[in-house]
Amino acid sequence: MIPARLKLADIAELAGVSTATVSRVFNDKPGVADTTRASVMAAMESLGHSVDGSHExxxxxxxxxxxxxxxxxxxxxxxxxxxxxxxxxxxxxxxxxxxxxxxxxxxxxxxxxxxxxxxxxxxxxxxxxxxxxxxxxxxxxxxxxxxxxxxxxxxxxxxxxxSDAESIASSVAHLRSLGHTRIGLSVGQQRYQPTQRKIRAFAAQGLPRESVVSTIFSVEGGQAAASRLLDTGHTAIVCGSDMMALGAIREARTRGLEVPRDLSVVGYDDSSLMAFTDPALTTVRQPVxxxxxxxxxxxxxxxxxxxxxxxxxxxxxxxxxxxxxxxxx
CATH class of the missing domain: 3.40.50.2300 (Response regulator)
Incomplete structure (x- = not known):
C-alpha cells in the first residue's frame, strides 16, 4: 500500500508518470509496462519506503x-x-x-x-x-x-x-458572564456550512447581524474582521477558528490595546499550541x-x-x- 504520509502525487512526480499510473501499479492492474512499474517502485523506495509486494x-x-x-x-x-x-x-x-x-x-x-x-x-x-x-x-x-x-x-x-450552535452559545455565555455586551463574531466565507451555522447561532443569542464580520479562515482574515469590530466599539470577539483569533489579537496589539484588558478573544478548535500563545487562548475544543x-x-x-x-x-x-x-x- 501507499503509506499515509505519502501521496500519489509524490510518487508520480519522482517517477515521471501520472497519478493514475501509480494507482494502477499499486493495485496490480494490467496495462503497465515492466519498466514503468519498476520506476514507480524505485520512486517509492527512494522516498524511504520499502516495497515487498504485500500491498495487494x-x-x-x-x-x-x-x-x-x-x-x-x-x-x-x-x-x-x-x-x-x-x-x-x-x-x-x-x-x-x-x-x-x-x-x-x-x-x-x-x-x-x-x-x-x-x-x-x-x-x-x-x-x-x-x-x-x-x-x-x-x-x-x-x-x-x-x-x-x-x-x-x-x-x-x-x-x-x-455542534456550532453549542460552541457559540457557550462562548457568548462566558463573555456575558464577564460583563461584555458588545460582542462580535468573526467568521469565514458565508458559503461554508460552519460559517452559516455559527451566524444562525449568534443571532439566536439575541446579538445583531451588524456584529458579524465574514472574511476568510486565516490570521489575516481574523485581523481584518477585528479591525472592523473594534472600529464599531466591540469589546469581545468570538472567532470561527484559532487562526482568526490570533489575527484578532494581532490587530489589538497594532492599536496599542491589550488582550484581555481592552479586548477579549475566543477561538475555535483548540489547536495544539493555543495553550502556549501570549496570552493563552480561550477557545472551543472539538472532541477530535x-x-x-x-x-x-x-x-x-x-x-x-x-x-x-x-x-x-x-x-x-x-x-x-x-x-x-x-x-x-
Missing part, C-alpha cells in the same frame, strides 16, 4: 483532508491514522492543499483505485457552492463514505459534526478523538455490510477558558 492483500481507507498547514486538519488526520491502525486498517491520505491535487482530482483518482472506504474531513460537502456529484459517483461505485464536519442529505453517507472514533466505527460497519444511518450526529464541544478573555473594563 491490504485494504485501504482513503482519508480526505484540506491542506495540512492548518493544525486542526493535521490533528484529524493524525487521529484517524491512529484509529485506523488500531482497527488493523491502512490509511491512504489525500491532502488537497494549495499547489497539490484538488479534492475533485483525488475523487476522480479514487474511482480507479481499490479502496475499501472513504473518510472526508471538512470537505466540499460543507461548501454550498460545490456539487456532491463526485461523492455520489464514488458511493454508487460501491465505496462507502463517512463525513466529518460536513453534511449533505443528498449523499448516502454517515455524518459526524461538532471521539469524532474520529465514531467515523471509523461507522465506516468499518458499513464495509462489513451494515446499513449507514445518514442522520447527522452532533458532538458536544468544550469551552477551554484561558487568559485571552477577561472582565469588561
Amino acid at each position: 492483500h491490504e485494504s485501504r481507507i482513503a482519508v480526505m483532508v484540506p491542506e495540512l498547514g492548518n493544525p486542526t486538519f493535521a490533528a484529524f488526520a493524525n487521529e484517524l491514522a491512529l484509529q485506523l491502525a488500531a482497527a488493523g486498517q491502512h490509511m491512504f491520505l489525500c491532502s488537497s492543499g494549495p499547489g497539490g491535487m484538488t479534492e475533485e482530482q483525488y475523487l476522480d483518482t479514487l474511482l480507479g483505485i481499490e479502496v475499501a472506504g472513504l473518510i472526508s474531513v471538512s470537505g466540499s460537502l460543507a461548501d454550498s457552492l460545490a456539487t456532491p456529484d463526485q461523492y455520489q459517483r464514488l458511493i454508487a461505485a460501491g465505496v462507502p463514505a463517512v463525513f466529518i464536519n460536513a453534511h449533505d442529505p443528498r449523499v448516502a453517507g454517515a455524518f459526524f459534526s461538532c 478523538s471521539a469524532m474520529c472514533k465514531a467515523a471509523v466505527d461507522a465506516l468499518l460497519a458499513s464495509i462489513g455490510g451494515q446499513h449507514i444511518d445518514s442522520t447527522e450526529m452532533l458532538f458536544h464541544p468544550d469551552l477551554i477558558i484561558r487568559q485571552s478573555t477577561g472582565p469588561v473594563t
Whole structure:
C-alpha cells in the first residue's frame, strides 16, 4: 500500500508518470509496462519506503483532508491514522492543499483505485457552492463514505459534526458572564456550512447581524474582521477558528490595546499550541478523538455490510477558558 504520509502525487512526480499510473501499479492492474512499474517502485523506495509486494492483500481507507498547514486538519488526520491502525486498517491520505491535487482530482483518482472506504474531513460537502456529484459517483461505485464536519442529505453517507450552535452559545455565555455586551463574531466565507451555522447561532443569542464580520479562515482574515469590530466599539470577539483569533489579537496589539484588558478573544478548535500563545487562548475544543472514533466505527460497519444511518450526529464541544478573555473594563 501507499503509506499515509505519502501521496500519489509524490510518487508520480519522482517517477515521471501520472497519478493514475501509480494507482494502477499499486493495485496490480494490467496495462503497465515492466519498466514503468519498476520506476514507480524505485520512486517509492527512494522516498524511504520499502516495497515487498504485500500491498495487494491490504485494504485501504482513503482519508480526505484540506491542506495540512492548518493544525486542526493535521490533528484529524493524525487521529484517524491512529484509529485506523488500531482497527488493523491502512490509511491512504489525500491532502488537497494549495499547489497539490484538488479534492475533485483525488475523487476522480479514487474511482480507479481499490479502496475499501472513504473518510472526508471538512470537505466540499460543507461548501454550498460545490456539487456532491463526485461523492455520489464514488458511493454508487460501491465505496462507502463517512463525513466529518460536513453534511449533505443528498449523499448516502454517515455524518459526524461538532455542534456550532453549542460552541457559540457557550462562548457568548462566558463573555456575558464577564460583563461584555458588545460582542462580535468573526467568521469565514458565508458559503461554508460552519460559517452559516455559527451566524444562525449568534443571532439566536439575541446579538445583531451588524456584529458579524465574514472574511476568510486565516490570521489575516481574523485581523481584518477585528479591525472592523473594534472600529464599531466591540469589546469581545468570538472567532470561527484559532487562526482568526490570533489575527484578532494581532490587530489589538497594532492599536496599542491589550488582550484581555481592552479586548477579549475566543477561538475555535483548540489547536495544539493555543495553550502556549501570549496570552493563552480561550477557545472551543472539538472532541477530535471521539469524532474520529465514531467515523471509523461507522465506516468499518458499513464495509462489513451494515446499513449507514445518514442522520447527522452532533458532538458536544468544550469551552477551554484561558487568559485571552477577561472582565469588561
